[in-house]
Amino acid sequence: MAFQTIDRVAVEEEGEGPAVVCVHGLGGSANTFTPLMPALARHRVIRVDLPGSGRSQRAEGALSIERYVDTLLRVCERLGVERAHWIGHSMGTIVCQHIAADHPKRTASLALFGPLIAPPDAARAAMRARAAKAREGAAGMQEIVQGLLQTAISADTRQRLPLAVAFVRESLMRQDGEAYARSCEALAGAPAAAVERIEAPVLLVSGDEDGVAPPQAVRAMADRLHQAASKRVVVLPRCGHWTPIERPEECQRELRDFLAETARR
Template sequence: MSTIDRNGVTLAYEDVGVGAPPMLFVHGAYCTRADFVSLVAHYRPQHRVIAVDLRGHGESDTPDQVYSVSAFADDLAWLCAQLGVHRPIVVGHSLGGQVALQLAADHPELPAAIVALDSTIAPPDGTGDMLQPFTDAMTTPGYLEALHQFMAVTVLPTDTRTHAAGVLDRMNTVPQHVVASTWINGLVGWDSAPAASACRVPFLYIDHGAPNCDLARLAELCPQLTVDRTDGVGHWALLEAPDQVMSIVDRFLEATIDQGVPR
């Protein structure tokens, strides 16, 4: 692990491997870069790989501040500049996919392509109302119970319970101010439409069949969208079926390189 200081906030990251295009891995809310351990091992022989702990998460600092998709994306752009990372393939899970899309919108010169794995982007109508009870709970003493209830709906009966338990254990360590702000300003408060409309790079959305994304609407906003799907696993495909995820990303990576993304 390496760390870097940004205006008094320590950001933790892993920087391994060599080769182009580089790959930047961005975890989901209340998770850590450890979720990408299988992908890091798979890609590092041929690519430079950077896996980051977003501020407020993992081994990065947890300042008392607003946590938003735009702020996370700005951290990534800054980190890439500090590390000399140019034109990465940005792969994000859940919130990380939202951050990847915002990065492509705010810093169009930076990513060569983006991948969002089961991210809440162009959510179906009514999603906000469905999530409102959880949103209301995030600033109360019962926030962890609400988070655990929400987590339960992201797991399929076929998923391995030990993986889900590990995710919950990590979530339990995230301070409430980070949980609440990331939920309110990131997961449910972020409007994906402007970012999707502004995205000009190849964009892969990996779906698992749950209603996190209105794919038809997203395709209207972002015509270059490519969609693929995992099979038999829920929201935590990175842990449950990393081989599926890597196979999908490999196909996309091969196609984007064929389209002119530099090696």
């Protein structure tokens, strides 16, 4: 595995083959996709810690979906990647949608876990309130983490999979409060991509207990993908919003089959 910093953004690169770029969500990092790596064994996998997250928390200035898109395109340019499969989780799925809609030649496919087009108004207000809470310091972040452990992962995961709970807890607790607050504000201001223009094959994976990207909203999203070469919706049982962490084997299988089918095209 190779590691480098590109414009103060942490980038990991591993493997050979068709390029895959992984884009994490709010409170995540490159590690969000570690459970999916077995499905990407024959690919060149590029994992980025977005500005304000993970090892890229020291990025200065306001954060936005537009900045995330520009960052990822710049990383691809520096690494000589002209076309890639894009894998996103949560907020990262919004970033991937913008890239696919606005840069179709750069997009071989989209695999989106916990996907949403844009937060509804109530969620935007909640994100701004969470940003204020994060700025209260360690106690504020602790309160945020405890709340998300009850709402972002499924009851079954909490009962049976303590390692998955620990992963989500650690991912969130590792976030710097101010940087996390700016990331919340980026999501609160996220514009919707023109998903009707997306031409690449699309895989949408949600959990039946996902309150951020509920199955009905994911199916409605699929209905808007009029130009997609193909589309598939998968709803995993007894699963919340952190799909790759809560149900890694199922997510590996769906991703592996999706990429194989895309390659056959």
